[in-house]
Amino acid sequence: MNKTIRYDQRPANYPQEQIDQALEGDAIEQMLRYSARADRDIHIDNAGFSDRVMEQVNSMPPPRNSALLAARMRLIIFSTALLAALALVLTVGQGHAFIIDAVMDIATRHISAAVLGLLLLIVSAISMMLLLINMEK
Amino acid sequence: MASTEIADSSLIARVLECGDQYAFAELVKRHQSALRASLRRMTGNIELADDVAQETFILAWKNIHKFRFEAKFSTWLYRIAFNAWQTEVRRKSEVLLDDDATHATIPVPPESDETNVRRDLEYAMRPLNEPERAAIQQCYYNDLSHDEAAYVLGMPLGTLKTHILRAKEKMRLQLQDYAEDTIGHAATMNQGKSGAAS
Numbered sequence: 001m002n003k004t005i006r007y008d009q010r011p012a013n014y015p016q017e018q019i020d021q022a023l024e025g026d027a028i029e030q031m032l033r034y035s036a037r038a039d040r041d042i043h044i045d046n047a048g049f050s051d052r053v054m055e056q057v058n059s060m061p062p063p064r065n066s067a068l069l070a071a072r073m074r075l076i077i078f079s080t081a082l083l084a085a086l087a088l089v090l091t092v093g094q095g096h097a098f099i100i101d102a103v104m105d106i107a108t109r110h111i112s113a114a115v116l117g118l119l120l121l122i123v124s125a126i127s128m129m130l131l132l133i134n135m136e137k
Numbered sequence: 138m139a140s141t142e143i144a145d146s147s148l149i150a151r152v153l154e155c156g157d158q159y160a161f162a163e164l165v166k167r168h169q170s171a172l173r174a175s176l177r178r179m180t181g182n183i184e185l186a187d188d189v190a191q192e193t194f195i196l197a198w199k200n201i202h203k204f205r206f207e208a209k210f211s212t213w214l215y216r217i218a219f220n221a222w223q224t225e226v227r228r229k230s231e232v233l234l235d236d237d238a239t240h241a242t243i244p245v246p247p248e249s250d251e252t253n254v255r256r257d258l259e260y261a262m263r264p265l266n267e268p269e270r271a272a273i274q275q276c277y278y279n280d281l282s283h284d285e286a287a288y289v290l291g292m293p294l295g296t297l298k299t300h301i302l303r304a305k306e307k308m309r310l311q312l313q314d315y316a317e318d319t320i321g322h323a324a325t326m327n328q329g330k331s332g333a334a335s
Contacts (some may be wrong), residue, residue: 032273050162
Protein backbone atom coordinates (compact mmCIF):
# COMPACT_ATOMS: atom_id res chain seq x y z
CA MET A 1 0.00 0.00 0.00
CA ASN A 2 1.33 3.41 -0.93
CA LYS A 3 0.60 5.80 1.89
CA THR A 4 1.13 9.46 1.10
CA ILE A 5 2.61 11.42 3.98
CA ARG A 6 1.48 15.01 4.42
CA TYR A 7 4.47 16.99 5.65
CA ASP A 8 2.55 20.21 5.96
CA GLN A 9 0.05 18.84 8.48
CA ARG A 10 0.60 20.13 11.98
CA PRO A 11 0.12 17.12 14.29
CA ALA A 12 -1.13 18.98 17.37
CA ASN A 13 -1.96 22.48 18.45
CA TYR A 14 0.81 23.20 20.94
CA PRO A 15 1.11 26.83 22.01
CA GLN A 16 4.14 28.42 20.33
CA GLU A 17 5.75 29.50 23.66
CA GLN A 18 5.57 25.95 25.02
CA ILE A 19 7.23 24.65 21.86
CA ASP A 20 10.07 27.18 22.05
CA GLN A 21 10.72 26.45 25.75
CA ALA A 22 10.66 22.70 25.32
CA LEU A 23 13.08 22.82 22.39
CA GLU A 24 15.78 24.35 24.61
CA GLY A 25 18.30 22.12 26.44
CA ASP A 26 17.41 18.67 27.79
CA ALA A 27 18.95 15.20 27.86
CA ILE A 28 17.60 14.12 24.47
CA GLU A 29 18.77 17.41 23.01
CA GLN A 30 22.29 16.79 24.33
CA MET A 31 22.36 13.23 23.02
CA LEU A 32 21.25 14.40 19.59
CA ARG A 33 23.81 17.20 19.51
CA TYR A 34 26.59 14.86 20.62
CA SER A 35 25.72 12.23 18.04
CA ALA A 36 25.22 14.76 15.25
CA ARG A 37 28.53 16.49 15.99
CA ALA A 38 30.38 13.19 15.78
CA ASP A 39 28.49 12.36 12.59
CA ARG A 40 29.38 15.62 10.88
CA ASP A 41 33.08 14.98 11.39
CA ILE A 42 32.84 11.99 9.08
CA HIS A 43 34.14 12.78 5.60
CA ILE A 44 33.00 10.61 2.72
CA ASP A 45 35.75 10.20 0.17
CA ASN A 46 34.88 11.37 -3.32
CA ALA A 47 36.09 8.07 -4.88
CA GLY A 48 34.99 9.00 -8.41
CA PHE A 49 31.55 10.22 -7.36
CA SER A 50 32.06 13.74 -8.81
CA ASP A 51 33.39 12.23 -12.05
CA ARG A 52 30.28 10.07 -12.41
CA VAL A 53 28.06 13.11 -11.86
CA MET A 54 30.05 15.28 -14.30
CA GLU A 55 29.99 12.53 -16.93
CA GLN A 56 26.20 12.83 -16.96
CA VAL A 57 26.27 16.63 -16.74
CA ASN A 58 28.64 16.85 -19.73
CA SER A 59 26.14 14.99 -21.89
CA MET A 60 23.40 17.48 -21.02
CA PRO A 61 22.71 20.94 -22.47
CA PRO A 62 23.76 23.95 -20.36
CA PRO A 63 21.10 25.12 -17.90
CA ARG A 64 18.77 27.86 -19.13
CA ASN A 65 19.19 31.23 -17.53
CA SER A 66 15.57 32.22 -17.01
CA ALA A 67 16.47 35.77 -15.91
CA LEU A 68 18.27 36.37 -19.20
CA LEU A 69 15.42 34.80 -21.15
CA ALA A 70 12.90 37.00 -19.35
CA ALA A 71 15.01 40.10 -20.09
CA ARG A 72 15.21 39.12 -23.77
CA MET A 73 11.45 38.57 -23.84
CA ARG A 74 10.83 42.02 -22.33
CA LEU A 75 13.18 43.57 -24.87
CA ILE A 76 11.32 41.90 -27.76
CA ILE A 77 7.96 43.10 -26.41
CA PHE A 78 9.21 46.69 -25.90
CA SER A 79 10.88 46.93 -29.30
CA THR A 80 7.77 45.52 -31.04
CA ALA A 81 5.60 48.04 -29.19
CA LEU A 82 7.99 50.86 -30.11
CA LEU A 83 8.06 49.94 -33.78
CA ALA A 84 4.27 49.59 -33.86
CA ALA A 85 3.83 52.98 -32.15
CA LEU A 86 6.32 54.61 -34.51
CA ALA A 87 4.63 53.15 -37.59
CA LEU A 88 1.21 54.22 -36.33
CA VAL A 89 2.34 57.73 -35.49
CA LEU A 90 4.11 58.24 -38.80
CA THR A 91 1.13 56.91 -40.76
CA VAL A 92 -1.61 58.76 -38.88
CA GLY A 93 0.42 61.87 -38.09
CA GLN A 94 1.75 62.35 -41.64
CA GLY A 95 5.42 61.63 -40.94
CA HIS A 96 7.72 64.48 -39.93
CA ALA A 97 4.76 66.86 -39.49
CA PHE A 98 3.87 64.98 -36.30
CA ILE A 99 7.25 65.66 -34.72
CA ILE A 100 7.20 69.33 -35.76
CA ASP A 101 3.66 69.68 -34.34
CA ALA A 102 4.77 68.10 -31.05
CA VAL A 103 7.81 70.40 -30.73
CA MET A 104 5.70 73.46 -31.51
CA ASP A 105 3.09 72.39 -28.92
CA ILE A 106 5.78 71.86 -26.27
CA ALA A 107 7.25 75.30 -27.04
CA THR A 108 3.82 76.90 -26.55
CA ARG A 109 3.18 74.73 -23.46
CA HIS A 110 0.17 73.12 -25.08
CA ILE A 111 -0.54 69.45 -24.30
CA SER A 112 -1.75 67.74 -27.47
CA ALA A 113 -1.96 64.18 -28.83
CA ALA A 114 1.27 64.83 -30.74
CA VAL A 115 3.09 65.73 -27.48
CA LEU A 116 1.80 62.60 -25.73
CA GLY A 117 2.78 60.47 -28.73
CA LEU A 118 6.29 61.92 -28.76
CA LEU A 119 6.65 61.35 -24.99
CA LEU A 120 5.52 57.72 -25.44
CA LEU A 121 8.15 57.21 -28.11
CA ILE A 122 10.88 58.72 -25.93
CA VAL A 123 9.88 56.62 -22.87
CA SER A 124 9.82 53.42 -24.95
CA ALA A 125 13.24 54.20 -26.43
CA ILE A 126 14.74 54.88 -22.97
CA SER A 127 13.20 51.65 -21.56
CA MET A 128 14.76 49.69 -24.40
CA MET A 129 18.14 51.25 -23.79
CA LEU A 130 17.95 50.45 -20.04
CA LEU A 131 16.98 46.85 -20.80
CA LEU A 132 19.92 46.51 -23.17
CA ILE A 133 22.30 47.92 -20.54
CA ASN A 134 20.93 45.49 -17.89
CA MET A 135 21.37 42.54 -20.25
CA GLU A 136 24.99 43.52 -20.87
CA LYS A 137 25.61 43.44 -17.10
CA MET B 138 32.08 29.82 6.45
CA ALA B 139 31.03 33.11 4.91
CA SER B 140 33.89 33.01 2.41
CA THR B 141 32.79 29.51 1.31
CA GLU B 142 29.29 30.81 0.72
CA ILE B 143 30.61 33.78 -1.29
CA ALA B 144 32.68 31.40 -3.36
CA ASP B 145 29.63 29.18 -3.86
CA SER B 146 27.61 32.12 -5.13
CA SER B 147 30.30 33.15 -7.61
CA LEU B 148 30.57 29.56 -8.86
CA ILE B 149 26.80 29.48 -9.35
CA ALA B 150 26.99 32.82 -11.18
CA ARG B 151 29.56 31.31 -13.55
CA VAL B 152 27.30 28.31 -14.19
CA LEU B 153 24.38 30.66 -14.88
CA GLU B 154 26.32 33.01 -17.12
CA CYS B 155 28.04 30.55 -19.41
CA GLY B 156 27.08 27.01 -18.28
CA ASP B 157 30.58 26.58 -16.79
CA GLN B 158 30.90 22.86 -16.06
CA TYR B 159 34.17 23.29 -14.15
CA ALA B 160 32.44 25.63 -11.72
CA PHE B 161 29.66 23.08 -11.25
CA ALA B 162 32.19 20.27 -10.78
CA GLU B 163 33.76 22.32 -7.98
CA LEU B 164 30.34 22.68 -6.33
CA VAL B 165 29.82 18.90 -6.58
CA LYS B 166 33.23 18.20 -5.01
CA ARG B 167 32.58 20.69 -2.25
CA HIS B 168 29.15 19.39 -1.22
CA GLN B 169 29.24 15.68 -2.10
CA SER B 170 30.43 14.46 1.30
CA ALA B 171 27.80 16.22 3.42
CA LEU B 172 25.01 15.39 0.99
CA ARG B 173 25.92 11.71 0.67
CA ALA B 174 26.29 11.40 4.46
CA SER B 175 22.87 12.96 4.93
CA LEU B 176 21.32 10.62 2.38
CA ARG B 177 23.03 7.59 3.94
CA ARG B 178 21.36 8.44 7.24
CA MET B 179 18.05 9.00 5.48
CA THR B 180 18.06 5.87 3.33
CA GLY B 181 20.08 3.53 5.53
CA ASN B 182 22.14 2.14 2.67
CA ILE B 183 25.13 3.32 0.72
CA GLU B 184 24.27 2.47 -2.88
CA LEU B 185 20.81 3.96 -2.75
CA ALA B 186 22.12 7.10 -1.03
CA ASP B 187 24.73 7.60 -3.75
CA ASP B 188 22.12 7.09 -6.49
CA VAL B 189 19.87 9.72 -4.92
CA ALA B 190 22.86 12.05 -4.40
CA GLN B 191 23.77 11.70 -8.09
CA GLU B 192 20.17 12.41 -9.07
CA THR B 193 20.21 15.45 -6.77
CA PHE B 194 23.24 16.99 -8.49
CA ILE B 195 21.78 16.33 -11.94
CA LEU B 196 18.55 18.05 -10.88
CA ALA B 197 20.59 20.92 -9.42
CA TRP B 198 22.35 21.36 -12.79
CA LYS B 199 19.06 21.36 -14.70
CA ASN B 200 17.35 23.75 -12.28
CA ILE B 201 20.18 26.01 -11.18
CA HIS B 202 18.46 28.99 -12.82
CA LYS B 203 15.75 28.58 -10.17
CA PHE B 204 18.25 29.11 -7.35
CA ARG B 205 17.48 32.57 -5.97
CA PHE B 206 20.42 33.03 -3.56
CA GLU B 207 17.91 33.38 -0.69
CA ALA B 208 19.05 30.13 0.95
CA LYS B 209 22.51 28.60 1.16
CA PHE B 210 23.39 26.39 -1.80
CA SER B 211 23.79 23.41 0.56
CA THR B 212 20.29 23.99 1.98
CA TRP B 213 18.90 24.14 -1.54
CA LEU B 214 20.66 20.84 -2.31
CA TYR B 215 19.18 19.23 0.82
CA ARG B 216 15.74 20.27 -0.35
CA ILE B 217 16.27 18.73 -3.79
CA ALA B 218 17.71 15.59 -2.17
CA PHE B 219 14.78 15.25 0.21
CA ASN B 220 12.28 15.60 -2.64
CA ALA B 221 14.25 13.15 -4.79
CA TRP B 222 14.29 10.66 -1.92
CA GLN B 223 10.53 11.08 -1.37
CA THR B 224 9.93 10.49 -5.10
CA GLU B 225 12.16 7.42 -4.96
CA VAL B 226 10.29 6.06 -1.93
CA ARG B 227 6.92 6.54 -3.61
CA ARG B 228 8.13 5.02 -6.90
CA LYS B 229 9.86 2.01 -5.50
CA SER B 230 8.25 1.47 -2.11
CA GLU B 231 7.41 -2.20 -2.69
CA VAL B 232 10.62 -2.99 -4.55
CA LEU B 233 12.68 -1.41 -1.79
CA LEU B 234 11.09 -3.54 0.89
CA ASP B 235 11.83 -6.73 -1.04
CA ASP B 236 15.25 -5.58 -2.13
CA ASP B 237 16.60 -4.35 1.21
CA ALA B 238 18.95 -7.24 1.82
CA THR B 239 20.77 -6.87 -1.51
CA HIS B 240 21.99 -3.32 -0.79
CA ALA B 241 25.17 -2.53 1.08
CA THR B 242 24.09 -1.31 4.49
CA ILE B 243 26.15 1.18 6.45
CA PRO B 244 28.84 -0.73 8.38
CA VAL B 245 28.60 -0.70 12.19
CA PRO B 246 31.62 1.07 13.71
CA PRO B 247 33.46 -0.49 16.68
CA GLU B 248 32.06 -0.07 20.21
CA SER B 249 32.64 3.38 21.79
CA ASP B 250 30.77 6.09 23.71
CA GLU B 251 29.76 7.52 20.37
CA THR B 252 28.34 4.24 19.09
CA ASN B 253 26.54 3.66 22.42
CA VAL B 254 24.84 7.04 22.14
CA ARG B 255 24.04 6.35 18.50
CA ARG B 256 22.56 2.94 19.36
CA ASP B 257 20.44 4.43 22.15
CA LEU B 258 19.26 7.17 19.81
CA GLU B 259 18.35 4.69 17.11
CA TYR B 260 16.31 2.78 19.66
CA ALA B 261 14.74 6.02 20.90
CA MET B 262 13.79 7.04 17.35
CA ARG B 263 11.92 3.83 16.57
CA PRO B 264 8.44 5.15 17.47
CA LEU B 265 8.89 8.31 15.36
CA ASN B 266 6.84 8.70 12.22
CA GLU B 267 8.49 9.85 8.99
CA PRO B 268 7.93 13.63 9.27
CA GLU B 269 9.23 13.60 12.86
CA ARG B 270 12.28 11.58 11.86
CA ALA B 271 12.93 13.91 8.90
CA ALA B 272 12.64 16.99 11.13
CA ILE B 273 15.19 15.57 13.60
CA GLN B 274 17.50 14.57 10.77
CA GLN B 275 17.48 18.01 9.14
CA CYS B 276 17.81 20.05 12.34
CA TYR B 277 20.46 18.01 14.12
CA TYR B 278 22.36 15.85 11.66
CA ASN B 279 22.32 18.35 8.79
CA ASP B 280 22.84 21.20 11.25
CA LEU B 281 20.13 23.38 9.76
CA SER B 282 18.26 26.13 11.56
CA HIS B 283 14.53 25.62 12.09
CA ASP B 284 13.83 28.03 9.24
CA GLU B 285 16.15 26.17 6.88
CA ALA B 286 14.78 22.75 7.90
CA ALA B 287 11.23 23.97 7.32
CA TYR B 288 12.29 25.13 3.83
CA VAL B 289 13.98 21.78 3.06
CA LEU B 290 10.96 19.76 4.20
CA GLY B 291 8.45 22.14 2.63
CA MET B 292 6.48 22.68 5.83
CA PRO B 293 5.55 25.73 7.91
CA LEU B 294 7.96 26.66 10.71
CA GLY B 295 5.36 26.00 13.43
CA THR B 296 4.69 22.53 12.06
CA LEU B 297 8.40 21.71 12.06
CA LYS B 298 8.80 22.83 15.68
CA THR B 299 5.78 20.75 16.69
CA HIS B 300 7.24 17.69 14.96
CA ILE B 301 10.53 18.14 16.81
CA LEU B 302 8.80 18.62 20.14
CA ARG B 303 6.67 15.57 19.59
CA ALA B 304 9.63 13.51 18.41
CA LYS B 305 11.62 14.39 21.52
CA GLU B 306 8.69 13.52 23.79
CA LYS B 307 8.39 10.13 22.11
CA MET B 308 12.15 9.56 22.33
CA ARG B 309 12.17 10.44 26.02
CA LEU B 310 9.36 7.98 26.73
CA GLN B 311 11.00 5.27 24.67
CA LEU B 312 14.30 5.66 26.54
CA GLN B 313 12.49 5.66 29.90
CA ASP B 314 10.85 2.34 29.01
CA TYR B 315 14.22 1.06 27.81
CA ALA B 316 15.91 1.98 31.11
CA GLU B 317 13.09 0.47 33.17
CA ASP B 318 13.15 -2.74 31.13
CA THR B 319 16.92 -3.02 31.52
CA ILE B 320 16.82 -2.40 35.27
CA GLY B 321 13.82 -4.74 35.69
CA HIS B 322 15.56 -7.44 33.67
CA ALA B 323 18.78 -7.05 35.71
CA ALA B 324 16.80 -7.26 39.00
CA THR B 325 15.05 -10.45 37.84
CA MET B 326 18.43 -11.93 36.89
CA ASN B 327 19.87 -11.03 40.32
CA GLN B 328 16.87 -12.51 42.12
CA GLY B 329 17.24 -15.69 40.12
CA LYS B 330 20.93 -15.93 40.98
CA SER B 331 20.41 -15.31 44.71
CA GLY B 332 17.50 -17.81 44.76
CA ALA B 333 19.69 -20.46 43.16
CA ALA B 334 22.53 -19.70 45.61
CA SER B 335 20.27 -20.12 48.68
